[in-house]
């Protein structure tokens with residue numbers, strides 16, 4: 001059997017991409033606020049029904065730009081159950097990540113733990129919509145108002161998710177998203193910073209272009225620009241986004257039907273009305289079970305991924321040490337199963353059956 005990896009990029013019809021490449025050859029503009037970038041930003045704004053989408057070179061730079069745009073200096077409360085990029089972005093912006101524990105059911109940052117860990121040095125909350133599952137945005141908003149904190153959402157996984165019909169990216173001061181090759185909406189590499197504030201959006205646009213406003217350098221910026229070829233890929237793929245989500249939903253439900261009744265397995269608690277089916281994580285009771293399953297799948301050339309692993313608070317180079325038992329336990333016991341639009345339904349059923357056999 002051909003290798004089945006945890007994920008695979010969505011490939012649109014090549015012909016549609018070539019039409020955009022021809023435009024690129026006509027304009028000769030490859031980067032820096034080009035026409036395709038402007039069109040992609042406009043179409044994203046329409047799709048999300050939000051005022052300001054600022055596209056950038058990747059989802060990590062998007063978080064750094066968000067921190068810079070809000071001029072944060074100090075401690076930022078975040079989750080240890082995330083990809084390393086979230087916390088690295090905080091360090092690169094010379095702030096200190098304070099890891100607080102997660103809710104073991106939703107896998108998102110626990111709002112009680114946020115509140116317990118606020119100190120006079122706290123300047124912001126950087127929460128992650130883990131695997132596209134929305135954080136408790138209303139409670140986080142209340143906390144931010146009570147303690148006068150800024151809120152950034154790392155929505156790397158959360159493209160297309162809505163709450164009560166409104167894009168999830170409209171919560172907080174700023175949301176970020178990743179358009180990495182393996183994400184729901186991919187632009188090879190890429191990302192965006194999204195905000196309802198026109199003023200923040202203008203600053204973000206300056207910061208991604210070396211701090212320039214017209215011909216004047218007015219901010220300490222850097223290079224965060226998205227290329228025209230990435231914007232072209234985004235324009236083609238945006239048309240397929242809803243289709244990709246419904247295809248993944250179908251596959252997700254096959255896993256769910258087979259694995260949900262298994263006592264030694266827990267699934268992430270989700271609300272199907274606010275979800276994009278971007279990952280299928282399985283939490284085992286013990287790490288030994290995970291290792292047995294991983295081994296058995298690898299024998300069949302199936303490659304799930306331990307994601308997120310390890311819990312980031314266990315890494316030495318983060319300056320503030322905290323104890324986060326839920327995150328540490330779940331990071332050891334969680335495995336993301338293969339899930340992507342072109343994965344055949346029979347393969348998903350076969351993977352689920354193999355897991356049931358091993359467990």
Ligand SMILES: Cc1ncc(COP(=O)(O)O)c(C=O)c1O
Pocket residue numbers: 058059060061082083085086128154156157178179180190191
């Ligand atoms: C939660 C989270 N945040 C940030 C990123 C970084 O995104 P990018 O790879 O586009 O830099 C990722 C990437 O997978 C992620 O999973």
